[in-house]
Amino acid sequence: xxxxxxxxxxxxxxxxxxxxxxxxxxxxxxxxxxxxxxxxxxxxxxxxxxxxxxxxxxxxxxxxxxxxxxxxxxxxxxxxxxxxxxxxxxxxxxxxxxxxxxxxxxxxxxxxxxxxxxxxxxxxxxxxxxxxxxxxxxxxxxxxxxxxxxxxxxxxxxxxxxxxxxxxxxxxxxxxxxxxxxxxxxxxxxxxxxxxxxxxxxxxxxxxxxxxxxxxxxxxxxxxxxxxxxxxxxxxxxxxxxxxxxxxxxxxxxxxxxxxxxxxxxxxxxxxxxxxxxxxxxxxxxxxxxxxxxxxxxxxxxxxxxxxxxxxxxxxxxxxxxxxxxxxxxxxxxxxxxxxxxxxxxxxxxxxxxxxxxxxxxxxxxxxxxxxxxxxxxxxxxxxxxxxxxxxxxxxxxxxxxxxxxxxxxxxxxxxxxxxxxxxxxxxxxxxxxxxxxxxxxxxxxxxxxxxxxxxxxxxxxxxxxxxxxxxxxxxxxxxxxxxxxxxxxxxxxxxxxxxx
Amino acid sequence: xxxxxxxxxxxxxxxxxxxxxxxxxxxxxxxxxxxxxxxxxxxxxxxxxxxxxxxxxxxxxxxxxxxxxxxxxxxxxxxxxxxxxxxxxxxxxxxxxxxxxxxxxxxxxxxxxxxxxxxxxxxxxxxxxxxxxxxxxxxx
Numbered sequence: 001x002x003x004x005x006x007x008x009x010x011x012x013x014x015x016x017x018x019x020x021x022x023x024x025x026x027x028x029x030x031x032x033x034x035x036x037x038x039x040x041x042x043x044x045x046x047x048x049x050x051x052x053x054x055x056x057x058x059x060x061x062x063x064x065x066x067x068x069x070x071x072x073x074x075x076x077x078x079x080x081x082x083x084x085x086x087x088x089x090x091x092x093x094x095x096x097x098x099x100x101x102x103x104x105x106x107x108x109x110x111x112x113x114x115x116x117x118x119x120x121x122x123x124x125x126x127x128x129x130x131x132x133x134x135x136x137x138x139x140x141x142x143x144x145x146x147x148x149x150x151x152x153x154x155x156x157x158x159x160x161x162x163x164x165x166x167x168x169x170x171x172x173x174x175x176x177x178x179x180x181x182x183x184x185x186x187x188x189x190x191x192x193x194x195x196x197x198x199x200x201x202x203x204x205x206x207x208x209x210x211x212x213x214x215x216x217x218x219x220x221x222x223x224x225x226x227x228x229x230x231x232x233x234x235x236x237x238x239x240x241x242x243x244x245x246x247x248x249x250x251x252x253x254x255x256x257x258x259x260x261x262x263x264x265x266x267x268x269x270x271x272x273x274x275x276x277x278x279x280x281x282x283x284x285x286x287x288x289x290x291x292x293x294x295x296x297x298x299x300x301x302x303x304x305x306x307x308x309x310x311x312x313x314x315x316x317x318x319x320x321x322x323x324x325x326x327x328x329x330x331x332x333x334x335x336x337x338x339x340x341x342x343x344x345x346x347x348x349x350x351x352x353x354x355x356x357x358x359x360x361x362x363x364x365x366x367x368x369x370x371x372x373x374x375x376x377x378x379x380x381x382x383x384x385x386x387x388x389x390x391x392x393x394x395x396x397x398x399x400x401x402x403x404x405x406x407x408x409x410x411x412x413x414x415x416x417x418x419x420x421x422x423x424x425x426x427x428x429x430x431x432x433x434x435x436x437x438x439x440x441x442x443x444x445x446x447x448x449x450x451x452x453x454x455x456x457x458x459x460x461x462x463x464x465x466x467x468x469x470x471x472x473x474x475x476x477x478x479x480x481x482x483x484x485x486x487x488x489x490x491x492x493x494x495x496x497x498x499x500x501x
Numbered sequence: 502x503x504x505x506x507x508x509x510x511x512x513x514x515x516x517x518x519x520x521x522x523x524x525x526x527x528x529x530x531x532x533x534x535x536x537x538x539x540x541x542x543x544x545x546x547x548x549x550x551x552x553x554x555x556x557x558x559x560x561x562x563x564x565x566x567x568x569x570x571x572x573x574x575x576x577x578x579x580x581x582x583x584x585x586x587x588x589x590x591x592x593x594x595x596x597x598x599x600x601x602x603x604x605x606x607x608x609x610x611x612x613x614x615x616x617x618x619x620x621x622x623x624x625x626x627x628x629x630x631x632x633x634x635x636x637x638x639x640x641x
Contacts (some may be wrong), residue, residue, distance in 0.1 A: 167549055167550055167553065168550060170546055171504075171505075171547060174539055174542045174543045175512070177539050178511070178539045178540055178543055181515075181539070185522075185532035187530075188531065190523070190531075190532040192518070192519075192532055192533075193515070216574065216578070220567070220570055220571055220574065223567045223570035223604055223605060223606075224565050389602065389608050389616065390616050392605070393602040393616055393617070394620050394623075396574060396577055396597070396598075396601040397594060397601060397621075399578075400581040400597060401628050402628075404581070404582070404585055405628065405636070408635075410582040410583065410585065411582070413579075413585075414578075417579050417582075420574070420575070420578070426507065428564060428566075429504030431504050443539075447535045450530075450535070451530045451535070454530065459526065459529070
């Protein structure tokens with residue numbers, strides 16, 4: 001069987017001693033940084049990205065993927081223990097998770113999150129292994145018109161991941177696309193918006209935008225009103241869930257996994273959608289609805305499983321189409337490119353060891369995560385005690401060093417400050433930074449494929465509608481736009497979000 | 502409201518910039534075509550946000566801002582970018598970390614200094630010695 005052969009190849013790559021080692025290191029580092037309050041997976045991966053550039057491509061990507069799950073898990077730990085989610089997807093976990101921690105049941109909450117994540121990760125890895133090859137086959141037949149429509153669809157769907165006004169999210173996406181045009185034009189080489197600065201010819205570095213918008217802006221927000229630190233549970237005891245807990249989390253984990261695996265494939269932030277949807281579903285079908293928000297273990301297990309399943313399957317659009325579905329995936333694109341690999345449908349044929357090795361390592365990463373986190377929880381709790389006064393200068397310094405080390409370009413560092421300020425102002429105005437980041441990453445793809453499609457069709461714009469796949473995608477994009485902007489549905493969407501805040 | 506204004510300003514700036522580049526035709530788009538269209542979309546969305554805010558009678562509630570943090574952190578990052586090539590890793594990191602530490606209103610000077618020293622040591626160990634970054638430790 002093909003699948004078995006491929007998985008065998010994958011495991012033989014991923015189980016090389018150095019790959020296991022760096023996977024472990026990635027998970028460890030990712031958790032350590034992700035646990036720090038206020039730092040979500042995106043910021044963690046952005047900060048640790050430069051570390052991986054010195055390795056072999058396979059090792060680097062395996063380590064990066066490890067950092068990603070580690071960061072995700074670390075973020076949930078912070079959300080549960082001190083109610084400071086680093087990213088919107090962990091915000092759901094904080095609702096009931098932190099409530100459980102306050103009732104002295106932090107242990108079972110963390111265990112439910114870990115077990116749920118592990119199960120979801122395992123299932124989603126299989127989904128990824130089964131679904132990716134045929135999708136890559138389809139993707140090979142994609143022309144520029146299809147890519148354009150697909151990117152547009154992804155961008156519009158990503159509105160769903162922003163809280164608050166859909167109009168603002170749309171504007172943030174467009175702004176991101178616009179910022180992506182800085183630098184040399186791909187077809188003519190004309191420098192655009194560089195103000196005569198040679199350092200800007202290569203465009204604005206993605207890492208600067210990510211670190212500025214998610215790292216610096218967040219620090220500025222936290223420094224607005226410095227509170228005394230949140231009190232922590234002295235120690236986490238009784239990790240093991242009771243028999244009743246175990247019985248109660250089975251259903252949510254199964255449903256969360258299914259939801260997450262399906263929604264994660266959507267280009268444009270399916271994982272946030274997945275955790276919110278899972279929470280809403282669990283709340284609706286539960287017989288103890290009034291317990292939700294007051295420490296219902298279902299409200300931890302479901303969203304955590306959904307989140308982790310979606311995190312795995314969001315690799316599908318990346319590995320098959322070269323489309324990042326999520327800011328972290330956009331960073332992965334950067335990592336692929338640094339190693340001279342263009343992510344897309346060709347990876348599976350050109351680099352089978354890398355492709356299957358990465359998939360196999362995801363499962364290994366999940367195993368390591370469980371082995372690592374449950375015993376080490378004491379250390380993570382201690383990391384939470386690092387005072388913010390030490391933490392934020394560290395983030396700033398490391399962000400500056402890390403970004404500078406990418407290209408040794410001072411403009412990348414200035415860009416952090418610029419995007420930090422811009423992000424801060426926009427966040428204060430109620431605009432979420434994630435859509436901007438996606439627009440920024442996908443914008444150049446959008447422009448390139450638009451122009452290429454029009455050149456091939458000799459300037460006939462109907463090409464986007466006469467090619468069936470492209471037409472369907474555009475139709476879906478239009479439908480998604482109508483749905484998010486229509487007031488009636490938006491109201492419902494707002495209530496979904498406010499209810500859970 | 503303010504957000505809308507920002508979108509209008511940035512979008513407008515890009516549109517004006519795009520006018521200076523060759524627009525080409527729809528058949529063979531020049532470098533100016535795409536930014537012009539997207540810039541215009543940003544301006545329109547920005548205006549829509551402003552108008553919506555006006556109709557809703559939205560009050561620009563901005564909340565507290567720590568100007569000290571904004572100024573000091575910006576200065577710290579820019580300092581790093583500007584001096585890393587000139588002063589070398591250790592002095593630049595030290596000043597950046599010190600500036601950053603001072604962003605907090607509650608920090609005591611002694612704490613800030615020790616944080617800066619500690620972070621510089623850690624960063625040097627991790628980045629220059631551990632990861633072999635090609636940045637000289639000491640500059641001119």
